[in-house]
Amino acid sequence: MKPLIKFFFLTIFFLLFLSCNQQHSEENYRIGFSQAMTTDNWRREMNKSMQLEASLHPEIVLEIKDAENSVAQQVKQIEGFIKDDVDVLIVSPIQSNPITTVIEKAMDAGIPTIVIDRKIDGSNFTAYIGANNVEVGRNAAKYIISHSGEPAEIIEITGQEGSSPAHERSEGFRKAINQIPNLTISHIIKGDWEKASIKEELSKLLDSTEIPKYIFAHNDRMALGAWEVVKEKSLEDDIHIIGVDGLFGPNGGIQLVKDRILSATVLYPTGGMEAIKLAEELMSHESIEKNNILKTVIIDSVNVGIMKNQFDKMNQQQNDIEHQQEVIDKQINTYNSQSKLIQLMIFLLVLLLILSVWSIYLVVKLRKHKRNLESSNTEIRAQRNKIEEFAEKLKLSNESKINFFTALSHEFKTPLTLITSSIDSIAERPSKESQEISYETNLIINNSKRLLRLINELLDFRKIENGSFDLRVTKTKIVPFLKNIVDNFKSEALKKSIELKFSYKSENLELYLDREMMDKVFFNILSNAFKFTPKNGKVHITIEEKEEKIEILFKDSGIGIPKEEFQSIFDPYMQASNNTRPSSGIGLYITRQFVELHKGNISVSSNQGAEFKISLLKGNVHLKEYVISEVQKGMDTSYERNRVENLVPEEIDGNKNLRENAESVLIIEDNLELSFLLQKKLSSEYKVYVSDGVDGVEKALEVIPDVMICDINLPDKDGFQICRELKNDLRTSHIPTIILTALSDKESRLKALKAGADTYITKPFNNQILMESIKSALFNREKLRYYYTNRIDKVNGENFAGAEQFFLKELNALIDANLKNSGFTVEDLACSLEISRVQLYRKVKALLGVSVNEYINSLRLKKAKNLLQNSKLNISEIAYEVGYSSPGYFSTSFKKEYGISPKELKTS
Ligand code: FRU
Numbered sequence: 001m002k003p004l005i006k007f008f009f010l011t012i013f014f015l016l017f018l019s020c021n022q023q024h025s026e027e028n029y030r031i032g033f034s035q036a037m038t039t040d041n042w043r044r045e046m047n048k049s050m051q052l053e054a055s056l057h058p059e060i061v062l063e064i065k066d067a068e069n070s071v072a073q074q075v076k077q078i079e080g081f082i083k084d085d086v087d088v089l090i091v092s093p094i095q096s097n098p099i100t101t102v103i104e105k106a107m108d109a110g111i112p113t114i115v116i117d118r119k120i121d122g123s124n125f126t127a128y129i130g131a132n133n134v135e136v137g138r139n140a141a142k143y144i145i146s147h148s149g150e151p152a153e154i155i156e157i158t159g160q161e162g163s164s165p166a167h168e169r170s171e172g173f174r175k176a177i178n179q180i181p182n183l184t185i186s187h188i189i190k191g192d193w194e195k196a197s198i199k200e201e202l203s204k205l206l207d208s209t210e211i212p213k214y215i216f217a218h219n220d221r222m223a224l225g226a227w228e229v230v231k232e233k234s235l236e237d238d239i240h241i242i243g244v245d246g247l248f249g250p251n252g253g254i255q256l257v258k259d260r261i262l263s264a265t266v267l268y269p270t271g272g273m274e275a276i277k278l279a280e281e282l283m284s285h286e287s288i289e290k291n292n293i294l295k296t297v298i299i300d301s302v303n304v305g306i307m308k309n310q311f312d313k314m315n316q317q318q319n320d321i322e323h324q325q326e327v328i329d330k331q332i333n334t335y336n337s338q339s340k341l342i343q344l345m346i347f348l349l350v351l352l353l354i355l356s357v358w359s360i361y362l363v364v365k366l367r368k369h370k371r372n373l374e375s376s377n378t379e380i381r382a383q384r385n386k387i388e389e390f391a392e393k394l395k396l397s398n399e400s401k402i403n404f405f406t407a408l409s410h411e412f413k414t415p416l417t418l419i420t421s422s423i424d425s426i427a428e429r430p431s432k433e434s435q436e437i438s439y440e441t442n443l444i445i446n447n448s449k450r451l452l453r454l455i456n457e458l459l460d461f462r463k464i465e466n467g468s469f470d471l472r473v474t475k476t477k478i479v480p481f482l483k484n485i486v487d488n489f490k491s492e493a494l495k496k497s498i499e500l501k502f503s504y505k506s507e508n509l510e511l512y513l514d515r516e517m518m519d520k521v522f523f524n525i526l527s528n529a530f531k532f533t534p535k536n537g538k539v540h541i542t543i544e545e546k547e548e549k550i551e552i553l554f555k556d557s558g559i560g561i562p563k564e565e566f567q568s569i570f571d572p573y574m575q576a577s578n579n580t581r582p583s584s585g586i587g588l589y590i591t592r593q594f595v596e597l598h599k600g601n602i603s604v605s606s607n608q609g610a611e612f613k614i615s616l617l618k619g620n621v622h623l624k625e626y627v628i629s630e631v632q633k634g635m636d637t638s639y640e641r642n643r644v645e646n647l648v649p650e651e652i653d654g655n656k657n658l659r660e661n662a663e664s665v666l667i668i669e670d671n672l673e674l675s676f677l678l679q680k681k682l683s684s685e686y687k688v689y690v691s692d693g694v695d696g697v698e699k700a701l702e703v704i705p706d707v708m709i710c711d712i713n714l715p716d717k718d719g720f721q722i723c724r725e726l727k728n729d730l731r732t733s734h735i736p737t738i739i740l741t742a743l744s745d746k747e748s749r750l751k752a753l754k755a756g757a758d759t760y761i762t763k764p765f766n767n768q769i770l771m772e773s774i775k776s777a778l779f780n781r782e783k784l785r786y787y788y789t790n791r792i793d794k795v796n797g798e799n800f801a802g803a804e805q806f807f808l809k810e811l812n813a814l815i816d817a818n819l820k821n822s823g824f825t826v827e828d829l830a831c832s833l834e835i836s837r838v839q840l841y842r843k844v845k846a847l848l849g850v851s852v853n854e855y856i857n858s859l860r861l862k863k864a865k866n867l868l869q870n871s872k873l874n875i876s877e878i879a880y881e882v883g884y885s886s887p888g889y890f891s892t893s894f895k896k897e898y899g900i901s902p903k904e905l906k907t908s
Contacts, residue, residue: 137172151182195225415447532558727756
């Protein structure tokens with residue numbers, strides 16, 4: 001854009017320069033003219049002829065300055081022209097000597113100088129133009145000589161002293177007159193070119209001397225003055241007056257001759273036109289004459305007519321020229337304005353062109369810019385997408401890692417809980433029987449083994465991540481090898497009544513295996529199968545021989561794996577979405593890595609349970625790069641197969657010494673060891689019920705416990721869901737619920753509270769805290785019960801929380817509607833509330849602390865009391881009104897409740 005702007009301004013400057021330049025060429029030559037004065041017509045005529053000539057040359061600018069007959073002013077004006085550096089200077093000096101110096105100065109400044117009419121001293125000027133004044137004087141004398149036949153006297157009236165014409169005219173005149181003996185110049189009157197300067201002197205002279213026959217005045221103006229004096233004295237017929245100048249026009253010399261005022265006049269041309277022509281030649285560097293003498297002639301009665309005609313014609317021509325000049329000037333003006341208009345139009349056109357080019361350039365540039373922007377946009381978008389993708393991956397990976405570590409730590413927490421709880425227990429009760437202590441010691445050992453297994457898995461995982469596993473394969477008979485592992489699960493199978501089957505066709509099948517790795521692989525798969533297979537389920541292991549490989553299948557009848565997770569189940573940190581049991585999810589990852597190190601393959605399918613298939617190639621060609629040891633190698637001593645079975649006794653002995661009204665606690669926990677430990681601890685004070693989570697809700701509805709302890713990570717429904725369901729059920733909504741979980745994050749706490757949990761305890765927990773929490777839950781329930789029973793009439797108000805208020809409202813309404821009905825039973829009430837009789841009993845007992853019958857009875861007696869005080873019914877009528885079939889039984893019950901018989905109340 002910058003070069004274009006430059007171009008734009010350059011064009012403007014160029015156009016301005018062009019127009020200025022044109023103007024300058026019209027002002028090419030400047031002529032400065034210093035005129036002596038402009039008081040007389042002769043001088044005005046000189047100026048006019050100069051202007052006329054200059055106007056014919058448009059390149060000439062003529063500036064005329066009037067010195068007003070002042071020598072000092074004329075010097076100053078000439079200096080001004082020198083300073084302005086005019087191209088040509090023209091001077092008509094007032095006097096010769098005083099002007100000489102300044103003209104020399106102009107010449108020194110290099111300005112060509114033309115002297116006109118009057119001369120200066122010396123010859124330091126470029127050119128002189130004017131008539132020959134000696135000849136002018138001589139011509140005047142010649143006229144007198146030719147007309148005077150007899151002796152005659154002449155008076156001479158001269159021009160201003162010091163001016164060259166006055167001096168030269170006298171010289172020419174006198175020389176010629178003095179040659180004629182009978183002609184005498186009797187008197188000389190010194191004038192200053194104007195008539196006023198001579199009239200008085202002439203008048204006196206005419207009065208005092210002899211009348212002259214001729215008067216010669218150096219110009220027509222003084223000649224006219226002389227005639228006026230002569231006329232005054234009526235001497236006009238006697239005296240002949242001759243003047244100089246011969247101007248055309250009124251009062252001009254020609255007219256004066258024609259009017260016979262003057263006898264003759266000598267033509268003295270102004271030379272104005274010729275001076276401009278000379279200047280022009282000078283400016284065109286043409287060579288010119290230094291002295292340019294103009295023609296002079298005598299005009300008298302003989303030729304005055306012709307002369308006048310000629311001057312008329314000349315004047316006419318001059319007027320025509322002036323008129324034409326005016327027309328030309330007008331045309332020039334029109335031309336100038338039109339050419340300016342054209343220039344302006346050209347300028348605008350050029351501007352338009354530049355602007356068009358500019359806009360095209362801008363459009364092209366904008367398009368280019370837009371294209372660049374679009375491409376950088378696409379690039380940015382692509383980069384952003386990449387970043388987003390990367391961020392998403394990072395997020396997923398971070399989430400997975402966090403999940404992994406959380407899950408792992410949770411897995412650590414339960415065994416830890418067991419260990420710490422057991423240790424607490426041992427410390428608290430050192431005098432307990434040795435059997436109990438040994439159970440808890442075994443629990444510590446068992447769970448320590450679990451921790452060890454977890455740590456081993458973690459170490460394997462790290463090794464895989466670092467790629468630092470070395471495969472050391474040995475030829476192995478797969479059937480006995482696998483059988484040995486399967487045997488580890490026999491006792492668990494027996495306990496859970498699981499059908500454990502191991503099928504194979506040949507016992508001699510051999511594979512090259514890293515025994516330690518493959519032991520872990522098979523053990524892990526079987527552990528999983530047993531973990532997810534319920535009681536009375538099946539676990540089948542089959543070995544099948546194919547052409548190049550051996551396939552080992554593990555099929556269970558557990559919960560199975562969703563189809564879309566067949567691949568991801570082997571990824572680290574992943575576990576099947578239907579598996580709510582705590583797990584780090586690295587077991588299967590390690591399994592796959594180990595199988596793949598053997599160039600084998602592991603896959604899973606699911607159809608009524610899960611089926612894992614491990615394919616291993618026969619022979620050792622595929623394993624050549626690894627260390628193949630032919631020597632049968634024992635197991636690595638650092639590795640111990642930790643098949644830790646749950647340490648749960650078949651039967652839990654109930655406490656026979658329990659309080660009569662001991663409250664009941666339901667434990668919903670899938671870790672059987674923890675469940676058993678809790679049961680063991682609580683059974684001394686409470687009636688304890690347990691659920692492994694699968695039947696949590698059903699169990700709660702069945703027993704309607706006083707308190708519930710519930711885990712969150714459970715095999716079927718999670719703890720939140722169980723809690724939510726029970727809290728939303730009228731039958732169980734009143735039961736205080738303690739959540740006991742390994743999840744310690746804020747979100748889980750909030751979720752539990754939202755689900756209706758009353759207390760949240762995280763694992764590993766402190767025994768005492770748990771016991772106190774149960775007590776405090778029961779105490780709070782007791783406080784609420786007290787509140788309900790003491791404000792039974794306000795139950796319909798807004799003071800009670802949701803489900804309980806709703807339940808009591810409905811209960812009261814049903815009892816009230818059936819108050820009169822003596823056959824109305826607890827079964828009827830339970831049926832109307834759509835719950836069982838036992839559930840109703842436990843709910844009312846829990847909320848109000850009384851049995852349902854007692855509650856119905858108290859309402860009946862309350863109504864009876866009201867009727868006794870406010871109605872006219874008799875006691876028997878009141879007894880029937882509140883559902884008593886026997887007035888006697890009514891009176892006994894009433895007295896028992898209020899300590900006063902109905903009769904006494906009625907009469908009081
Ligand atoms: C004009 C004039 C003329 C005369 C001339 C001489 O000013 O007086 O009449 O011829 O000057 O310079």
